[in-house]
Amino acid sequence: MELADILASLFPGGHEVAVTDNLISGSGIINAIKVHVIGIAGQSPLGCEGALILAGHVLEITRKGSAGPVLVLIDSSSQRMSRRDELLGLSECLTHLAKTLLLAGAQGHRTIGLLYGGSAAGAFIATALATGTLVALPGAHPAVMDLPSMARVTKLPIEVLKAKAEKTPVFAPGLENLAQTGAIHSVWNPDQSLAEQFFALLAEQISHDARDRLGESRGGRPKAASIAERVEKEASHA
Template sequence: MTLDDIIASLFPDGHEVSNDRGVILGSAPLRSGGRMLVLGVADRTALGVDEAIRLSGHVLESIGRDSGPILVLVDSDSQRMSKRDELLGLNEFLAHLAKVLIHADMNGRPTIGLLYGHSAAGALLATGLATRVLVGLPGADPAVMDLPSMAKVTKLSMEALQEKAKSTPVFAPGLSNLAQMGAVHMTWSNATSLADQLTALLADMPAAQDRRDALGKERGGRLKAAEIAERVRDLALQAR
């Protein structure tokens, strides 16, 4: 599905969503009433300081003025790795965008990420993974870190990583692996109305508490993360 197809299926009653050089901004009416704020990255655009601050501003302008949920559409490259972006503090811009989305979600604006294309690294962390619920569409191609980059960081050979990726989703990119780890909450069907699937999700949104580690344990993709996080939390509370 193209971006236009996706938006039309999500909002059959019309929308005010535009794609300006890979930056998606706008809003649209919901079938259940009210409006949904829409933002995101399209056309495999790299997420740099310029894109991140526009997306952050769109959310911040809406806080206090609107009350509806927020949808983040994602089809990006990784973060923009240019000297200009790095010198301007790209890490701070990406962190700001993620914190803005989390702040909105914690203050009555439920956030949903919809991964319909590619995304990787900092761009995925600051958009889809910063929402309460990340949904995938068939054909989406996420990678928190691709295997060549992972090989450089871990000092393991590509052959070793490829072998591990066959049995351990932590080492493997792709929608099904992220779902197994709990990062992707569910995968929608593009054979039925996206508006109906969106309405159903909004009616049954999970609590704001981040349960991705628990989901990963339930699905067999991350067996230790939830337990370790709980132990760290308990130790921190004991030290107070």
């Protein structure tokens, strides 16, 4: 789905969402609830400036004290890979954005990520994976690393990697694989009203990070949930 179609389906009564240099910001109203919108468009990479601009929007939302939900729309590539970004401390800028989203969540805003295109690596972590609930549209294509690069690093032929990817969701790119490991809450139906699907999601109560349990029940991450729980228990009993 294209961004304009997504916004039209989310906000049938109109919206004030703008895209400047592939950074999304604004708001719209669904069923009388004001929804704040930020995001990345055009499969663009996320660098220091972009991360700070988005973080600034989130801080402005939280500063106002209203408890409206924050929708993060994502069609990005990875973090911007450059000497300049690293020189300036890209890790601090990306993390700052993630922290503002996590703070918004803690202050009572529902933070919902909608992955409608690509996303990868550091940009994925700083945006989509920093929301309280991440949903996707069919055709979204998240990737930690593409298979050709992975083939280079692991020194395995790409055919071998593809064969291994048939047996496990744990390493290969793709929406289905990410969903099985628990990162994606659900995949929306593009043929139905996105506003209604958004509203239904808002009605669900999500209080803590349940992604590891989700990954366990879907079979993509067999050990994470139980290991984290055991460490927590051992720490509490010691």
